[in-house]
Amino acid sequence: MSVEVRNITKRFDNFLALDNINLTVPNGDLVALLGPSGSGKTTLLRIIAGLESFESVDGADILFKGASVVGNRVADRRVGFVFQHYALFRHHTVYGNIAFGLKVRRGRDRISRKAIRERVMNLIHLVQLDGLESRYPDQLSGGQRQRVALARALAIEPRFLLLDEPFGALDARVRQNLRRWLRRMHDEIKLTSIFVTHDQEEALELADRVVVMNKGRVEQEGTPSEVFHSPKNAFVMDFLGNVNLFHGRIESGRVSFDRSEVVADGNKQTRFFVRPHEIELLPENIDNTGLPAKISRIQLAGAIAKIELVDSSNKEIFVEMSHDKYSMYKFQNGDSVFVVPKNSIVFPEDYSI
Amino acid sequence: MPKKTVPIIFIFLTFFYLGLFLLLPLAAIFAEAFRKGFEVYVNSFKDEYAWSAIKLTLLTAGIAVPLNVVFGVAAAWCITKFEFRGKNVLITLIDLPFAISPIVAGLIFVLIFGQQTAFGAWLLSHNIKIIFAVPGLVLATIFVTFPFVVRELIPLMQEQGKTEEEAAVSLGAGGWDIFWRVTLPNIKWGLLYGVILCNARAMGEFGAVSVVSGHIRGETNTIPLYIQTVYDGYSAGSSAFAMATLLASLALVTLVVKSIIEWKVKHRER
Numbered sequence: 001m002s003v004e005v006r007n008i009t010k011r012f013d014n015f016l017a018l019d020n021i022n023l024t025v026p027n028g029d030l031v032a033l034l035g036p037s038g039s040g041k042t043t044l045l046r047i048i049a050g051l052e053s054f055e056s057v058d059g060a061d062i063l064f065k066g067a068s069v070v071g072n073r074v075a076d077r078r079v080g081f082v083f084q085h086y087a088l089f090r091h092h093t094v095y096g097n098i099a100f101g102l103k104v105r106r107g108r109d110r111i112s113r114k115a116i117r118e119r120v121m122n123l124i125h126l127v128q129l130d131g132l133e134s135r136y137p138d139q140l141s142g143g144q145r146q147r148v149a150l151a152r153a154l155a156i157e158p159r160f161l162l163l164d165e166p167f168g169a170l171d172a173r174v175r176q177n178l179r180r181w182l183r184r185m186h187d188e189i190k191l192t193s194i195f196v197t198h199d200q201e202e203a204l205e206l207a208d209r210v211v212v213m214n215k216g217r218v219e220q221e222g223t224p225s226e227v228f229h230s231p232k233n234a235f236v237m238d239f240l241g242n243v244n245l246f247h248g249r250i251e252s253g254r255v256s257f258d259r260s261e262v263v264a265d266g267n268k269q270t271r272f273f274v275r276p277h278e279i280e281l282l283p284e285n286i287d288n289t290g291l292p293a294k295i296s297r298i299q300l301a302g303a304i305a306k307i308e309l310v311d312s313s314n315k316e317i318f319v320e321m322s323h324d325k326y327s328m329y330k331f332q333n334g335d336s337v338f339v340v341p342k343n344s345i346v347f348p349e350d351y352s353i
Numbered sequence: 354m355p356k357k358t359v360p361i362i363f364i365f366l367t368f369f370y371l372g373l374f375l376l377l378p379l380a381a382i383f384a385e386a387f388r389k390g391f392e393v394y395v396n397s398f399k400d401e402y403a404w405s406a407i408k409l410t411l412l413t414a415g416i417a418v419p420l421n422v423v424f425g426v427a428a429a430w431c432i433t434k435f436e437f438r439g440k441n442v443l444i445t446l447i448d449l450p451f452a453i454s455p456i457v458a459g460l461i462f463v464l465i466f467g468q469q470t471a472f473g474a475w476l477l478s479h480n481i482k483i484i485f486a487v488p489g490l491v492l493a494t495i496f497v498t499f500p501f502v503v504r505e506l507i508p509l510m511q512e513q514g515k516t517e518e519e520a521a522v523s524l525g526a527g528g529w530d531i532f533w534r535v536t537l538p539n540i541k542w543g544l545l546y547g548v549i550l551c552n553a554r555a556m557g558e559f560g561a562v563s564v565v566s567g568h569i570r571g572e573t574n575t576i577p578l579y580i581q582t583v584y585d586g587y588s589a590g591s592s593a594f595a596m597a598t599l600l601a602s603l604a605l606v607t608l609v610v611k612s613i614i615e616w617k618v619k620h621r622e623r
Contacts, residue, residue: 049523081523104521104525156524
């Protein structure tokens with residue numbers, strides 16, 4: 001195991017940023033720390049890098065390849081850190097930025113100018129910035145700066161790569177491209193990497209493993225498919241995509257809606273969560289299992305048709321379906337239809353979306 | 354009233370005010386200095402006491418400014434890059450010289466080092482002269498001018514944050530490399546601006562220096578003190594004005610350099 005985090009707690013004054021975090025990152029994986037702002041993901045990343053302290057309780061430890069690095073200075077940990085807004089040295093060129101970590105080496109680790117030049121030029125080529133080596137950061141686009149930051153972190157031949165919101169400051173198109181490029185590069189160099197993101201799509205698309213965080217705790221950890229298809233709790237389900245919340249009861253394996261919010265028979269009453277693409281819309285109420293609702297908006301641009309509805313108690317329901325299916329029924333705004341969940345997940349604990 | 358009238362009135366007022374209170378006195382100084390001809394003007398500087406005043410001013414500023422630069426950078430660095438107790442007290446203390454009248458600042462040193470105190474008597478018995486001597490002038494100048502560099506750097510360094518330094522740390526750099534390769538290049542224009550202001554004040558300081566100087570001609574007279582002595586002595590009025598043109602020129606150079614720096618910063622020159 002590559003990076004291990006044990007019993008890490010962090011407080012900023014009275015705010016509990018990390019609540020006894022335990023985490024293991026397998027060798028060679030690309031891992032996403034996913035969570036809303038304030039969930040502690042960036043703090044955790046900075047603690048791993050050594051840029052932030054943590055509470056020294058019994059058993060609290062950070063291990064790299066099995067060895068504790070808690071006593072090590074940041075400089076000795078040799079982690080490549082890509083900062084959220086890149087933190088490029090504005091008074092150094094692209095070349096100077098990437099060469100920085102090599103130029104500041106002292107004593108035994110010192111390497112010759114020629115060797116530095118060779119390595120830097122290789123990295124410039126790797127991040128596809130050939131010909132831009134004498135530009136300054138403010139003469140580069142966001143995506144180019146991002147790649148300089150990455151090359152600079154890779155120059156020190158880090159043991160791990162840590163990236164804080166690596167695509168946060170880029171526009172959607174550049175983000176898409178860079179995301180795929182980063183994934184390809186990771187597959188090529190196989191460097192264990194952890195990145196922080198609040199974008200579930202980014203985490204699911206890019207990572208080998210996703211760590212979902214909330215309020216300083218790890219809610220769930222697993223492959224993208226695991227966390228998406230079998231979320232452990234309502235928070236994870238909600239955070240990983242749109243979700244509809246229904247009240248109802250489960251009777252002999254089948255869901256039936258409670259038309260009134262107040263249910264006398266408390267123990268059978270339950271709340272269940274359904275993803276928009278796992279809802280069927282029917283023009284008629286077959287078997288009397290559907291929930292009546294009215295279509296309030298239809299959005300057809302994009303790969304799927306998105307339909308918004310309101311039920312009798314004015315609650316919104318989101319439905320997604322293929323264009324094929326949509327054209328079968330030809331729903332119109334204002335149509336009265338029936339909502340039938342095809343697949344739902346019930347969580348025992350109380351959670352409000 | 355047509356719309357354009359108001360701006361014109363304000364522009365006129367501004368220029369009139371500037372001309373009356375800034376340009377006119379400045380012109381008067383130069384006119385007075387050259388009234389008896391260029392030769393007399395040049396001769397004013399050949400005076401032995403004038404020359405020693407110039408040298409003393411250069412010496413005082415030459416010691417005070419570098420010390421304030423080192424202190425200023427160190428203080429701004431620790432205030433903006435680290436968290437520690439007593440930070441606000443330190444920031445307040447740095448402003449103290451701005452808040453205190455220069456005369457009081459001078460008196461502080463007289464009270465500390467003067468003969469009437471035990472410390473002053475001890476110094477005297479060891480033949481160390483501070484008050485009415487060059488060390489006193491330097492101390493008073495340092496005291497009066499030390500906020501200039503720090504005050505210039507703190508907002509600048511606060512705005513830049515510490516992520517570049519953190520990046521340097523993560524790349525393995527030590528404190529020395531971080532300062533010379535990352536921090537200093539980022540603050541160099543602000544620092545230069547602070548140095549220029551600090552220098553202008555160090556050379557022009559009158560109040561505090563006047564108290565500790567004793568006005569000994571040829572020994573403890575800086576340019577501003579010399580100007581006053583000459584002017585009060587009615588000896589050669591134009592000589593005082595000639596020396597005044599030096600200080601006025603210094604102010605003008607300061608303004609020009611300041612404008613250049615501001616222009617450079619605005620155009621993000623490196």
